[in-house]
Amino acid sequence: MIQNLINKDLIFTNLSSSSKEDLLKLMGSKLEKLNFVKKGFTESVIKREEMYPTGLHGLNFGFAIPHTDSSFIIKPTIAIAIIPDGVNFKRMDDSDKSIKSKIIIMLAINSPDTQLDALQTIVVAMQDEFLWNEIFKTNNTETIAKLIIDRFTIPCY
Amino acid sequence: MSKKVLVVCGTGGITSAVAEKQIIEAAKRGGISISTYRCTPLEVEVKSKDVDLIVSTTALKNQYNVPVINGLAFITGIGKEKVLREIIEFLKK
Numbered sequence: 001m002i003q004n005l006i007n008k009d010l011i012f013t014n015l016s017s018s019s020k021e022d023l024l025k026l027m028g029s030k031l032e033k034l035n036f037v038k039k040g041f042t043e044s045v046i047k048r049e050e051m052y053p054t055g056l057h058g059l060n061f062g063f064a065i066p067h068t069d070s071s072f073i074i075k076p077t078i079a080i081a082i083i084p085d086g087v088n089f090k091r092m093d094d095s096d097k098s099i100k101s102k103i104i105i106m107l108a109i110n111s112p113d114t115q116l117d118a119l120q121t122i123v124v125a126m127q128d129e130f131l132w133n134e135i136f137k138t139n140n141t142e143t144i145a146k147l148i149i150d151r152f153t154i155p156c157y
Numbered sequence: 158m159s160k161k162v163l164v165v166c167g168t169g170g171i172t173s174a175v176a177e178k179q180i181i182e183a184a185k186r187g188g189i190s191i192s193t194y195r196c197t198p199l200e201v202e203v204k205s206k207d208v209d210l211i212v213s214t215t216a217l218k219n220q221y222n223v224p225v226i227n228g229l230a231f232i233t234g235i236g237k238e239k240v241l242r243e244i245i246e247f248l249k250k
Contacts, residue, residue, distance in 0.1 A: 059235055094216050
């Protein structure tokens with residue numbers, strides 16, 4: 001369930017001047033502080049990002065999905081940073097190239113088999129023009145969390 | 158005989174699992190029997206020896222004796238149907 005993976009405390013805005021490493025540290029340390037992941041997660045994500053980068057070409061802009069080994073995960077979640085100016089990430093399909101990434105989706109997922117659907121839906125949804133237009137308009141993390149969750153909530157009549 | 162597909166990603170976990178799941182579902186819909194395996198780029202050299210096809214979400218620097226299909230579309234959703242068709246056509250052969 002997507003609601004269980006999206007948390008307003010794990011949505012980051014107003015980060016325009018951040019470097020890739022600072023950004024990963026900021027997101028990772030918050031995940032560590034809130035006990036979603038074990039100590040060492042952040043260093044591991046940074047190391048993995050160097051070896052196997054996660055920058056991706058989206059439909060409308062670049063994004064990245066930094067992550068690491070599932071052994072670091074305590075409680076599965078997804079942290080999201082919104083950076084309208086973009087931060088350079090090396091590309092997953094060609095590490096010699098970089099892509100300016102506007103949405104960073106840090107994955108703290110420990111059971112790919114059950115959390116995959118949610119993950120793929122989020123990645124695809126983040127490229128939905130209507131959704132990102134709305135997301136880029138605000139800095140309010142609660143609003144952003146709600147926008148993302150609502151995107152997946154089919155009204156029941 | 159069922160075809161064997163090796164799904165590769167950088168951490169051997171998340172993105173390959175996303176791709177693997179969609180390949181399995183598409184094969185099922187197409188009535189094709191397949192076996193899938195996941196690994197990291199470091200293991201491809203050895204594991205590629207027993208498979209018919211490699212689908213990788215990450216760049217593979219070496220050449221292998223089996224075809225390699227770029228599986229990035231499974232993560233971004235862009236061009237996914239085209240890649241799935243390509244994989245299914247190959248598996249039907």
